[in-house]
Amino acid sequence: MARIAVGFAFGAIKKIQFDPCCPWKDAVVADTKDIPGENCVATIEADQPLLAPGRVMHPMEPILLVAHPDRNKVWQAARHVQITYEERDPVLTIEESLARKQLLRGTDNVFKEYLIERGSVKDGFLEAAHIVEGEYRTPPQEHAYIEPNGMAAWVEENGAIVVAGSMQCPYYVQKALKRIFPGRNIRVIQAVTGGAFGGKEDYPSMLAGHVALLALKSRKPVKMLYDRSEDMAATTKRHPSIVRHRTGLTKDGRLTAQDIDIVFDGGAYITLSPVVLSRGTLHATGPYACPNVRVRSRAVATNTPPNGAFRGFGAPQTLFAVEAHWEKIAQETGLDPLKLRRRNLVKEGSVMATGQVLKESVSASEALERCVARASYEAARLSHASVNRKPGPVWKGMGLALVHHGPGFTGSGEVMLASRAAVALNRDGMVSVLAATTEMGQGEATVLTQIVAETLGLDMSLVRVETPDTAKVPNSGPTVASRTTMIIGNILMKASLKLKDKVAKELGAFPTTAKGLKAAGRKLCAKGPLHFEEEYQKPPEIVWNEAAYKGDAYGVYGYEAIIVDLSVDRLTYEVKVDRVFTSTDVGRAIHPDLVRGQIAGGTVQGLGWALTENAVFSRGSMANSQFTNYVIPTFADAPAMDLDIIENPYPRGPYGAKGIGELPHNAPAPAVVAAVRQATGLLITELPVLPEKICHGMLMKKGRTS
Amino acid sequence: MKVLRPRSADEALRLFSENPLALPFSGGTDLMVAWNMGSLNGKPVLDLSAIREWIGIRKMPGGLAVGALTTHAELRDHPEIRRNFPLLAAACAAVGSVQIQNRGTLGGNIANASPAGDTFPALAVYEARVRTISRHGRRNIPFLHMFAGVKKTALNQTELIEAVELPFLHAKPARQVFRKVGTRAAQAISKTVAAGLVWLEKGGAIKEFRFALGSMAPTVRRLAAAEAFLKGRTPSSSAIETAAGLLTKDVHPIDDFRSTAEYRLEVSRNILRSFLGT
Numbered sequence: 001m002a003r004i005a006v007g008f009a010f011g012a013i014k015k016i017q018f019d020p021c022c023p024w025k026d027a028v029v030a031d032t033k034d035i036p037g038e039n040c041v042a043t044i045e046a047d048q049p050l051l052a053p054g055r056v057m058h059p060m061e062p063i064l065l066v067a068h069p070d071r072n073k074v075w076q077a078a079r080h081v082q083i084t085y086e087e088r089d090p091v092l093t094i095e096e097s098l099a100r101k102q103l104l105r106g107t108d109n110v111f112k113e114y115l116i117e118r119g120s121v122k123d124g125f126l127e128a129a130h131i132v133e134g135e136y137r138t139p140p141q142e143h144a145y146i147e148p149n150g151m152a153a154w155v156e157e158n159g160a161i162v163v164a165g166s167m168q169c170p171y172y173v174q175k176a177l178k179r180i181f182p183g184r185n186i187r188v189i190q191a192v193t194g195g196a197f198g199g200k201e202d203y204p205s206m207l208a209g210h211v212a213l214l215a216l217k218s219r220k221p222v223k224m225l226y227d228r229s230e231d232m233a234a235t236t237k238r239h240p241s242i243v244r245h246r247t248g249l250t251k252d253g254r255l256t257a258q259d260i261d262i263v264f265d266g267g268a269y270i271t272l273s274p275v276v277l278s279r280g281t282l283h284a285t286g287p288y289a290c291p292n293v294r295v296r297s298r299a300v301a302t303n304t305p306p307n308g309a310f311r312g313f314g315a316p317q318t319l320f321a322v323e324a325h326w327e328k329i330a331q332e333t334g335l336d337p338l339k340l341r342r343r344n345l346v347k348e349g350s351v352m353a354t355g356q357v358l359k360e361s362v363s364a365s366e367a368l369e370r371c372v373a374r375a376s377y378e379a380a381r382l383s384h385a386s387v388n389r390k391p392g393p394v395w396k397g398m399g400l401a402l403v404h405h406g407p408g409f410t411g412s413g414e415v416m417l418a419s420r421a422a423v424a425l426n427r428d429g430m431v432s433v434l435a436a437t438t439e440m441g442q443g444e445a446t447v448l449t450q451i452v453a454e455t456l457g458l459d460m461s462l463v464r465v466e467t468p469d470t471a472k473v474p475n476s477g478p479t480v481a482s483r484t485t486m487i488i489g490n491i492l493m494k495a496s497l498k499l500k501d502k503v504a505k506e507l508g509a510f511p512t513t514a515k516g517l518k519a520a521g522r523k524l525c526a527k528g529p530l531h532f533e534e535e536y537q538k539p540p541e542i543v544w545n546e547a548a549y550k551g552d553a554y555g556v557y558g559y560e561a562i563i564v565d566l567s568v569d570r571l572t573y574e575v576k577v578d579r580v581f582t583s584t585d586v587g588r589a590i591h592p593d594l595v596r597g598q599i600a601g602g603t604v605q606g607l608g609w610a611l612t613e614n615a616v617f618s619r620g621s622m623a624n625s626q627f628t629n630y631v632i633p634t635f636a637d638a639p640a641m642d643l644d645i646i647e648n649p650y651p652r653g654p655y656g657a658k659g660i661g662e663l664p665h666n667a668p669a670p671a672v673v674a675a676v677r678q679a680t681g682l683l684i685t686e687l688p689v690l691p692e693k694i695c696h697g698m699l700m701k702k703g704r705t706s
Numbered sequence: 707m708k709v710l711r712p713r714s715a716d717e718a719l720r721l722f723s724e725n726p727l728a729l730p731f732s733g734g735t736d737l738m739v740a741w742n743m744g745s746l747n748g749k750p751v752l753d754l755s756a757i758r759e760w761i762g763i764r765k766m767p768g769g770l771a772v773g774a775l776t777t778h779a780e781l782r783d784h785p786e787i788r789r790n791f792p793l794l795a796a797a798c799a800a801v802g803s804v805q806i807q808n809r810g811t812l813g814g815n816i817a818n819a820s821p822a823g824d825t826f827p828a829l830a831v832y833e834a835r836v837r838t839i840s841r842h843g844r845r846n847i848p849f850l851h852m853f854a855g856v857k858k859t860a861l862n863q864t865e866l867i868e869a870v871e872l873p874f875l876h877a878k879p880a881r882q883v884f885r886k887v888g889t890r891a892a893q894a895i896s897k898t899v900a901a902g903l904v905w906l907e908k909g910g911a912i913k914e915f916r917f918a919l920g921s922m923a924p925t926v927r928r929l930a931a932a933e934a935f936l937k938g939r940t941p942s943s944s945a946i947e948t949a950a951g952l953l954t955k956d957v958h959p960i961d962d963f964r965s966t967a968e969y970r971l972e973v974s975r976n977i978l979r980s981f982l983g984t
Binding site: 072075229571572573574576624627631635637695696699 | 747803963
């Protein structure tokens with residue numbers, strides 16, 4: 001099947017005509033009139049239509065759907081639809097949106113705004129010996145998962161709609177479909193998924209709505225698989241951002257005030273922007289203690305495809321700004337970026353901007369010091385400076401960054417999700433893990449198996465993980481936000497303990513051998529599996545006030561320091577990352593190799609965002625929606641990596657674990673900017689740090705333009 | 707889908723004249739991408755890969771003849787190519803990735819006529835000739851005359867590339883350079899790609915200078931103005947700077963989503979400066 005869009009960014013659809021020379025009789029066409037319920041793809045709000053209702057808000061917005069038994073004929077048919085439209089001048093940038101070039105949302109184009117205030121920034125600036133201002137910009141980023149978005153749907157004899165496909169969040173898809181197809185039984189099955197990184201958090205709901213609508217109309221199974229180019233052009237990207245900092249410091253570099261203004265480009269519909277912005281806002285100060293803070297943030301509407309979830313979820317954008325800003329501060333004050341961080345980083349007892357007191361598992365200092373020592377940072381910086389003074393093929397630079405990340409949903413998110421997961425002893429003597437948590441290459445099936453096996457005292461081979469299928473597993477919430485190990489792992493641990501107690505009560509002791517479990521299964525599960533389901537329980541000492549936006553924004557934070565060592569070619573300005581050092585606090589590494597996999601992968605993905613991934617948009621559409629021209633790093637670009645795991649246990653995580661999935665993506669970009677500054681003397685404040693920008697900067701320095 | 711698979715050159719020419727709309731296919735590394743995007747659907751394919759007489763590197767009087775179906779990998783590793791035409795070997799090692807080098811052929815690369823063809827600057831400074839064949843006979847086309855524009859060659863309809871002839875250099879150059887500037891370490895399309903040769907007089911003056919750039923104009927270009935200017939001159943820093951300034955006489959880089967005109971020009975100049983400067 002194909003999705004028909006008109007390719008203009010903003011305007012009204014006047015007329016749709018079907019060319020009579022096309023053989024339409026085998027094709028099935030669906031439009032808004034075929035939608036039995038609401039024409040929406042519900043996420044936080046229901047503002048995004050499933051099919052454009054008479055007007056389009058971005059160039060990839062679907063208008064019609066066509067299905068045909070022959071794939072080639074679908075495309076033929078799609079070319080025979082003529083859409084007459086009235087195009088309006090679109091809003092394509094954050095600046096145009098703030099200037100209200102057109103009103104796309106409310107009276108100001110703002111989807112959502114937040115304000116955090118602590119102390120008085122006014123007083124903080126009065127106290128300051130230095131005041132430094134800077135502006136930082138980040139581009140959209142494509143997830144580049146293995147397979148593009150794809151979905152299949154069919155209607156069962158009893159009228160139930162079944163959809164299966166590549167996705168992160170089966171229950172999100174189910175929730176969205178229930179509003180489109182009210183009164184129908186909806187079953188959602190996750191197919192094998194090769195990566196998502198947030199890119200399969202909300203878009204699969206759209207795709208599922210499309211295939212289900214055609215399946216219902218045609219009464220046949222319908223499949224829709226985007227090719228790479230369509231996937232890149234139509235699906236979500238990381239929110240582009242502009243972040244401005246105004247910072248007050250004492251003479252010796254202690255923070256007196258941080259005044260931060262954040263704007264994210266949300267795209268045409270609100271989708272996940274409020275929560276992405278929330279996380280970005282809450283991480284905007286970096287892992288530093290400052291008595292006077294003001295963070296103001298807004299997400300605004302533009303006529304581009306909606307931006308969405310991407311590993312880090314708003315935090316990489318704002319952490320890039322605060323970390324790169326240390327370089328600006330160093331440039332203007334002469335203070336050393338390492339000393340500045342040492343002076344200001346959070347420790348146990350530090351207070352965050354929301355008033356949150358950090359009580360435990362605070363490793364900012366340990367991460368920084370271990371990383372600095374492993375990289376011989378100070379000696380290497382001196383040696384690079386001397387290399388750069390002499391002739392040679394490259395300039396060398398080393399830069400660092402220190403970041404944090406709150407695992408799990410922000411604020412009251414986990415309470416509202418009320419996730420459920422279960423373990424069961426089956427008649428065949430195997431223990432099942434029942435969760436809607438999806439495996440997509442990150443290793444959750446392994447880690448959850450480990451947690452359950454460890455808690456029950458079993459070999460991992462005696463535990464199996466059920467396929468995420470809404471007909472089989474409870475709603476454990478989405479597989480996002482670095483929450484699986486910490487939140488779902490914990491629920492499963494509790495459920496396992498209940499199972500263990502029950503079996504021990506019945507049999508005297510919980511068997512730990514295959515033989516013993518088989519006997520237990522036969523004895524206790526004659527009428528069905530022995531099933532224990534648990535729900536997330538908020539630790540009472542973690543308190544968040546959503547209305548006031550104050551309190552414990554996250555139960556705990558992970559910390560990472562990174563040092564990037566790179567060379568810049570003196571002829572071509574190409575940047576080669578030679579080595580990366582990371583020191584990462586994960587609480588407890590349940591599976592150290594998988595943890596290293598997350599750190600290495602997040603680091604390379606972050607380096608891509610920092611250096612080469614340049615999504616070019618033209619009239620609201622991605623102009624380089626192919627891997628040839630949207631340049632992600634290859635294995636040949638990946639640097640040597642020294643991955644140092646710190647285990648500073650978090651008592652409320654399973655076996656002390658904190659989430660790890662997103663943290664490593666927060667760190668590389670500002671460290672690259674710092675290293676390029678040492679190598680070239682240029683402070684580049686807009687990602688990606690392309691050789692073209694270095695070249696331009698060098699020409700400006702020489703007072704010369706080509 | 708109609709695939710024609712000739713076993714000999716004669717059969718290929720006959721099939722091509724019978725099916726003039728067929729797409730000649732050798733390694734397919736670029737053609738497959740276009741095919742997948744749907745832009746070529748419905749056209750017959752003339753698969754040349756079974757024509758053995760067009761594969762391999764042979765000696766000829768005064769040079770080497772490279773069969774059109776010779777892969778980049780074979781060229782990259784061939785001892786005679788490495789000895790006599792090291793810039794071509796280096797260029798073949800910089801094409802795409804090892805997988806593309808294994809499949810992609812020199813003839814296919816030329817017929818594809820991308821402005822960013824990585825082997826083209828080397829072939830231009832080696833003054834290669836492209837030997838073509840059709841039912842009307844053979845032609846020997848100087849390499850720079852092979853291209854008519856972006857993705858356009860001088861080939862007539864139903865004419866195929868048979869071989870590329872590489873004349874041996876009259877003398878060993880004093881210095882030589884190949885440099886590809888791509889978007890990443892592998893699988894990269896060039897932003898600029900350069901090849902240069904220089905011969906010096908005993909006193910240090912430039913006897914002959916050849917320099918070619920790819921991705922800097924719709925087709926590969928020799929720097930005729932800079933080459934003529936430097937002939938007979940000592941490569942002083944002011945002479946080099948004048949030569950660098952003359953680049954825009956022969957190349958016209960553009961801004962696109964891979965790079966900027968400013969970058970392409972400055973980096974090409976830097977490569978030239980560094981090559982001539984010690």
